[in-house]
Amino acid sequence: MNGAFGKSWLWIAAVAFALLLPWCFYDFHTARHSGFMLSMLSQMGMMIILALSYNMLLGQAGLFSLCHATFFGIGGYATVHFLNAAGDGDLPLPMEIIPLLGGFSGLGLAIIFGYMATKQRATAFAMITLGIGELMATAALMFHHFFGGEGGVSTNRMIDHSLFGLTYASGVQVYYLILAWTLIATLAMFFLTKTPLGRMANATRDNFERAQFMGYDPRVVRFLQFSLSGLFAGIGGALYAITYEIVTFDALAGPLSANALLMAYIGGTTVFGGPVLGAVLITLLQSGVSLMSNSWLVYVGVLFISMVIFAPSGIAGLIMGHKPILRAGKLGQLVVPYIRVLVPGLLLVLGFVGLVELTSFLTIGAAQGKTLVLGGNKIDVHATMPWLVSAIALFGGGAWLRIEARHFRRVWDGLMADLKSADGKAERVLA
Amino acid sequence: MSIPASGTPALSIREITKSFGQTAIIRGVSLDIAAGERHAIIGPNGAGKTTCFNLISGRFPISSGEIYLNGERIDQLPPHKINRMGLSRSFQITSIFQRMSVFENLRCALLWSRGYRYSFWSPLWMQRELNAQAEFLLEDLNLHTRRDLPAGLLSYAEQRALEIGMTIAGGASVILLDEPTAGMSNTETDYAMDLIRRVTKGKTLVMVEHDMKVVFDLADVITVLVYGQVIASGPPETVRANPAVQEAYLGALVE
Incomplete structure (x- = not known):
């Protein structure tokens, strides 16, 4: 159908741009990539996944979750352990597949917590997720074995096992791995919006009672949507672990959950690609403006408040207008x-x-x-x-x-x- | 869905009551509605007509009594299970998916009955038959020129038509319509009646309606509800002639 992929040229252009971008900052004299740019672009990739998966809840299902970083974080922690096992030779899997394991970790936890949270909707749902977020943040500091306490857990991504013979010693290889997974995750999430579950998520968002009288149990819709969004958040977290080779408390705590909300909202929750814009913008502010100013968080806050008041449909909504x-x-x-x-x-x-x-x-x-x-x-x-x-x-x-x-x-x-x-x-x- | 033995009422309500706190709203209603019947429930404001619908469709739990759909008990079931057994309802206050397109509203209404369940692996744009059925419904409801408009932007009468379309889309055998023509002009009412007659052909229809013209035109059986109790039930002529009904309700309206 033409309508479904009418904007495909935009997607292709974005991917081509992302492929070429590291080379725009390549230093031909020293034959080196800009470490700052690569790290920022990698960060953008994982934040895009985080924001898009958050919007599966906020924008698509009308679910206001306050614990989305939980699933991102658990994907990250699990991936550290997977990488360590792979490095020790206990896990014979190539690097390219490891993010999927991180995703399954997110999915598993989202199934458990989603079962509880999605019993409710609206405000009660938001409050349960707030509790879950706090619970996990506390757990991360308590259970040293898995979470490593305040210092977090660290790993070495050079597990010497790759489908393409890559070592992932350089940042640019990691960047392309992240780009590939960002693309896969984005396409998968886009596909989901075009399935019966995706449509019924929209339907229960607009009017959950009507959905009930069409044979659908809104709770099951919420639960499935929540679980699947945890899968993608987990993939994002896995990429985080691979990039930084260390995962700490920050990867699952409240501020990152708030960040997911900010990115999705500022970018625009009513358009599928909106959160991508938000993730790019916030990461730019985070990496760029934070170098220049101590007060960058003030600007993000003011931007968020202005958007809520003047442009509730976000940047994408403004453009679509x-x-x-x-x-x-x-x-x-x-x-x-x-x-x-x-x-x-x-x-x-x-x-x-x-x-x-x-x-x-x-x-x-x-x-x-x-x-x-x-x-x-x-x-x-x-x-x-x-x-x-x-x-x-x-x-x-x-x-x-x-x-x-x-x-x-x-x-x-x-x-x-x-x-x-x-x-x-x-x-x-x-x- | 089991095929009811002949003689089993499509919908059977036995002595149901409903209280909100201390207030009894439905005070022992019993009704048998035969398959294929067009049944209108009328009564003054606050008689409990809409509450009755809410109890039958599972929106609220009943306080006591029993409800059977094609011989199967449904009064303990949640709305989505009752719907899957072949009962569908519309709402007095238009209840559609405001931000989704008209086409998408109808397609969603078709999904469960066409066996898609909670599928997150079937790409909808490839479901030829489903899409064709949704397009057919669009034509049938005369909404095809509004196909891609968000449903919330339709005119009132169009939203009511969409509401009826979504109610019948799933192929339910028992249709409950709650004031389908409320707030419509005369022309719109005529059109809506025509539509209802057309799309509910061969189905059991139960409707709450205030417009007496619609009631006497459409219904085979009329039940009069006053203060949560049935005071009369039968063919239109009998009900019209009933002195209790005339006193309680119709008298004021039909000279």
Whole structure:
């Protein structure tokens, strides 16, 4: 069917891009890959799997889980033990298959916990998963044998057993392994949305009672969906273990569960590919901005809150909102309004960042003996001027943005009204 | 689904009661509905008509009594099991999958009865027969021009038509319709009646309805429910002539 794979060119382009990306940062003088880039790209791969598998719950089944990292983490821990066994020669499996074992570990645990959590839905479900997350975090610190306590467990990924004769000594080999598994997992999750279970997950999300009166037990739908999402999270965790060769408490604790939610939500839960965008963006912020600023988490938080308030369908939702306008060939009419919003928007952001950074350098930065440098100039955080400029940019930009946003709204509504009268079908849609 | 012995009522309700806390809503209702019958349940507001439907379809548990579907007891079963045994219902408040397309709504309604169960390995786009059946239903409901629209964006009358379509899609032999024409204009009501007649042909139909024109046009048997009790049940003429009914309900409406 054309509709199912209509966007396949986008997928192919993304894969080609991901294949080529490490070579864009290849240093031909030293004949070496950029370690920073490879590690960031690898991180993106596993975060894409985490975010997509989380969206199998949040976006597709309407299940608000707070323990998704549990299954990612268990996949990671299990993989460390699998790799150690393989290294000792006790597990005659090639490296390429090991992530699947991590996935099965996630699946196994998700079956156990899913059985409990999916007895309920909505708020009660969320609370049970919160409990499960805390339970596992505590267990990870208590059971040293498997989890290694605070120090975690470590391994060596060079198990000398590969389908393709690879050693995985270099980061680029690991990157391609991650890319391959990210692709497999993504395609599998996409396939699932096109099966009876995937559709009934959407159906129980929209109206669980109606699903019951069509012969489906919503609990079974929730349970299967939850278990399968644990399988994929486990694969993500396995890739984490292979990349870092150490798995600690962080891989299954609450903050990573929250991260899964952030990535899925910011990217957009209503479109299949949305969480991919979220995972890429958050990883970029995490790896890139965290180098430049102590306060990167503040920015992620503010971004999340802004998205929840102004764009609840996420980045992907925002993009999809332009589809009818694009189809009518009227996207050009939005360019000027967009620029008019962008300028005050940028001013607002700069003002906000300025104030956050000034505060940060006044407190944490001072303690660390750092100074704020902007364009080669040292900035005195005790002077009035930088604070004043930032505050003016923030509030001035904010006020200006309000005016421009209203103008943008008018143009947007006008365009939508045009489309409505042009298309009889759309008339009912928007009425 | 077992084939009922001739004479076994399609739906048999024996002395059911339902209380919410101290309040008795259904106070001992018994009804036998024959296979193929078109049965209307009427009564003033708060008589317990919708509650009755909720009890029969398993949405709420009954407080006491027994319910049989084609001779098999169903009153202890959850809704999805009752549905699999051949009973399907619609809702007074439109109950569709708002964010899914109209086509997807109908296809989902077909899934269980076509044996797909919880399959996560059958790609839906390859299920020729299933997709053809969903398309056929779309045509039948006159919704084919709305195929890919999210169901929540349909007009009210269209949503009601979709609701009926989803109710009958699974091929249930007993259909419960809860106020299928509520809130419709006259033209819409006529169209809906036509649709109901068409898609429930050969099935047992039980409906709650306020519109007396619809009731007397469609029903073979009318049951009048007042304060959780049956005060009359029989063919339309008998019920219309019943003095208790006239006093309690119809009198106010039919001069």
